Amino acid sequence: MYLIRKDDILTIAKALSSDYQIYGPAVEPLSGQTFFDPVTDLGEINLAAPIPAAPPKSVVFPQTERILSYRYAGGSAPVEIKPDYKEQPKALFGLRSCDLTGIQCLDRFFLGQEFVDEVYRYHRKKMFMVTNTCVKPFTYCFCVCTDSGPAAEEGYDLNLTDIGDYYLVESGSAKGKDLCEKLKLEKAAEKHRAEKNSRIDKSISQFEALSTESKAWVSRVMNRVTTGFAKEAVWEYVGDQCLECGACSFVCPSCSCFNIADSCTASGSCDRLRTWDSCSYEGYSRMAGGHNPRKPVEDRRNKRFFCKLSYSQSKKYLRPGCVGCGRCNWVCPGDIGLPNVAKYIRRETTSREQL
């Protein structure tokens, strides 16, 4: 446990920038939108900025990436294959705890199962995680319902908490501790930890008043989804509102489904691309031969919420598949972000008012 003056906080980012590409929250000036992207100038970093519009998922799992290139001239000519691994060290500076949890879910999907995804592993190999405790929730947040905030508990190298004039800096790994020592950060005392805890308590107490767009009784809904007590008619009510845009999957910190496509030129050189995919698309579950086990949109929609909320899926992530960031609620052109669906399931909403 260390302390750093608020004005000096970027010295940590600066120290990291010699070894890592720094990613951090920055506000686009014209629109006021926060992005968590590679920073071109450390001065852009704004730790007080609202939750980034997009999670940092794209750092380790880009929307579109070339995973290998190959050349095949046809016939019995040999195929030259070149994997395209991105090993560049990356530091995520000022990550929100929900988004760290999202990366942990991705880790368990890509690395923690029978097959290890090499492309992902290279992305993830040399990373430095600096989390930032949310001392105030945002409009769409509900991490308190999904056990993923407002403060990170594990998986970070450093965790920052705004405790007034200082940030409390907690190290969660040897390389985190080394950096603090190297920077000769002032040691923090127990009272600083107590201050952090009181800030967290205050943050949690503010959800009722500030997080007005997202209220989800996730545990209750997990129970209903798992035990089959979510009514078919509710899924139809949800499915009717799905515009099949894919946005919920794209902004979800834990959604990991992808599609593979080859982009080839006439000369026979090809790029194998991996792109984000979404269970809201009809083509996603279509099988060779044309059979589609999830053709109607409501079947595709309930797939998403089974994935996020059922116990069987939680075994994969060792936690709920939802991290409570609320992004699916604000990008949804229907009205079926996860917190809303949780509400429809609990209230058994199945119809809309007629004239």
Place this chain on the structure above:
Amino acid sequence: MKQKPGVCTFCGTGCGHFMMANGGAVERVFPSQNHPVSKGRLCVRGWNIHELLNTAQTIPSPLIKQNGQCTQASYDEAVTHVAGKLKSFPPSAIGFLASPRATNEEQFLLMKLARAVFKTNTISLASESGHRNSLNVLHAATGMAGMSGSLEEISKAEFLLVLGSDITKQNPIIGSEIHKAAQAGAKIVTIDSRRTQIAKLSSRFLHITPGSLKLAVAAIARSVFREGLIDADFVRSSTKGFEQFSASLASLSDEAITKGTGIVIKEFQQVAETLKKAKTAMAFFSSGISGLDEDTIGYIFNLFAMSGKIGREGCGVNPVAGLNNLQGGYDMGCAPDLLTGFQRLSDPEAVKKFSSAWGVELNTTPGSSVYDLLASEPSKLRALVVVDHDEGIIRSAEAIQKLDFVAYIGSYTNRFMDYAQVVLPMARYIEEDGTFTNTDRRVQLSKKKLEAKSGILPGWKLLARIAQQAGAAWNYAGPAEVMDEIARLTPAYANISHKILAGAFGGIQWPCNEKNPQGTPHFDLKKAGVTINFAPVSGVFDLPASGADFPYLLMIGKAQDFWHQNNLMKKTFIPLREYNATLLDYPEGYVEIAPETAKALQVRNQWQVKVVSPYGELPLAVKISEDVKPNAAYAPYFAKDKIIKRLIGHSEPLNKGEDATVPIRIEKV
């Protein structure tokens, strides 16, 4: 900050997005949270636009075709060839086909190239009929040739009427905004002959017989009139022409309405009462390739005028353009009879203004629609310049092949290139600054985000090169200067410039001029100081008749299929897969019929049937759906060519646009 704000360029909604470019590629796209229209949402097309922007299927260099052989050429050679060829034809034999996807600056310069350099007024936009009908009606009624409401104000409307438009598929984010308004308590009424998604999300769905939309709207207007639900003060103080309209409703009878629409009178009355109760109301109908006819739009407008739901916040009659710059194309005068901002070529004052600004004497002989010329036999059209076209034009393929000269200007490879003697590549919209005007008259600046591939010229520069080669002194420094010229010549755009747009996040809605320096969100009756004219209507309701020989009414092209048969979508991965999901199941197209119909015919999903009309027959696969009524059938847009050729023999019935229907019978094979 590597994220650059921009405008999505698929449909006419004009959603805001951010792009992150890395090297020569667009790494990702992300919705713009605070954008006034899209508020953080994008549809499946918008979310995957980077796949299109990264495609290798672009036109690599100018091409000249001689003796059937295509050879790469320099811009100099190709431009010289085009200018020389065009000069060799009389002006009346030259046509220009503008793209509803090109920027305003490119549209304007193409219009200027046609009229000022090659002296022809034969210039058209693709998908011209639908939107032009809307603009004609709205301009005659309000003086404003564009949506009278505003997308930003959908949340302020208490009543939303959606007419014959599969809006959550065609313009998903507008559909979304309507749905969100409903979730917040607004009433939605959808009138359609097919149960669309928005129908399912409505507070009332009037599932009408195909071809009876106009009658259904007239029926609501009649209920408003007969039940004393008109806004009498508004009609008296702010409108003229109500008497003719109300008189035209008198000839309708309850029996005729119910027989024609399949809906009982009480339902129309309930809709009329809901409209009356609502303080604010908007109507939405699609206005693209197969938009509504002027008469139907006239009835819609009149319904809203008699109800006092026009000319103030949260109100409006709103045509929805299917393509991103269709509105801008008309604003820039890409029509035989129009100059910019709906100024008429028949107006001597306007012609004088343009002639003196451009230093040429404009030809005032009206031009013709390129499509009309292509369809006429023999055609006086001999040379055609086409900009950036989707494949809809291929329906005129035979006529185009007969032309003496065709030049194609575009960014992406396209089947149209096969018909062209000269192909001129131009930079894509992210490779140059340019503006687009969406369906609610919102002019937005899209900034350059990538360098064009080596040597590829931006559209404005390419058009200037052609003009210079043809002897005109065009010396624009860039697209911003083109916009300055547009502003000088166009009252509705008078205060618009790239500089102002660069600081106006989310764009500015025209008219933007001295009187409206901040732009104009909705048609404001007080501010405009005009009298609203009721639209003249025919009082004629020709309903397609089904009979013993042809018992089903086939809807054609209505509720256009998700993807517009779009040249652009085919260059992506994820949207292409979705497009193919339908094509793989139904490679030759399908006919959608009700479960009752399928039972009567004893057919199942994907079985082949023969669809027979009085003009011909067509084999199609069956798709069973509860979305059509038992007396109706639906064939999607991608089978439209075949339908024109084989079921109706000519395209005339399609002039009814969204409401086009053909009586058919279906035979099991």
